[in-house]
Amino acid sequence: MADLPRLISAPIKVLLLEDEITCGTVVRNVLAAQGFEVRWIQHGTELLSTAEHYKPAMVVVDNVPGQSCTESCRELRANPHTASLPIIVYSSTAEENDIQKCLEQGADDYVLKSYSPSLLGTKIILLCRRFRRVRPHNGPNYLKIGDLQIDVFQSIVYSSSGQIALSPSELEILMLLALRSGKCVSRAELIATLPSRGSAKSSRVIDVFIVRLRKKLLATTVLIEAVRRQGYRLITRV
Template structure:
């Protein structure tokens, strides 16, 4: 069976060449572009199996590329690994919030990049039974994975994919305490490199979107989070 097709969106020639060389050597089919606009157009036309996306691009930046791809039905589920020189929590969280599957900070090891690609493709190739089951109804909140909808007192709430998965995880087991590591492993896959602060920021954003129902998500100091029974 042929290897996955990967689209690399990167404007630094030396880094682009390094990625291309190592991925072709690993057996992947590789397409390369050097701007955000080209990246959106190529991804839309090509429908690759995965995108490696630099953040600092000429024209529209990587964040905007990710937003546009997530907004289009044909590319909404496209696996995206962000590659960036920015390693601050705020940048990482921003990338995850708009739908990136993983991220790597420069400089990076080609071996680590290949391992991350394999992990993302493996996770995306699995249906994830914890997110394909029956709707969860607790208090005045309904989380329906089949329809991809969240209702609070009958009002639909728009969430990012990560927020949806986080809520479904917590609401599915009221009273159960999840550590931050367990949360990351459950919604992103084992070994996913996200800081505790990134999880906290996701929870803050989720609570805000849920309004009064956000109080159902309780902080267990020094441990993690749980959904109120």
């Protein structure tokens, strides 16, 4: 592991859910060599409590006995203390249907185990950078449309009904739409926000995120409208 380059100067806390001893050991050692601080757990029952107390910057999950990746994602997104944590699924399952289900339940990225574990470290860095980019140092502190208010600095979204829990990817897409409120944002621009932007499946993944956002905005006065063959726009309900 000593020949692996350090990716970061200050440790980033990563919570890893992995039941396979060999895989978990390799991933933990590789990430540690790259400069990450890793808390490794092996049981799904530990996930929520550990995430709440350890306060990681990133959660990496795999299927474990009694709890699938989709269930882990759903559990994290349903809890207000962990709802905004970036989630990467690290799995050996390459089926498109399984990948889509994970994204629908709140995963921000999906990395196959067939790739080198060092790629996972790069993905973590990229996702953390994307998450920080939705909190710019310059520009408005708040974005408002209808009853929706986005606290840009804190990365929190409110409506008249209360706080709306969004994943980092959902938040970034919503902010892009809000910044161009009433105007069409092209699919290409939305795809550029994705961690796997080079994938041929990126266009379909955008649709998954839009479906997730629409569900979460149902109780608000705004909606995401499809613009045929172009993209989407955020508008207020009539």
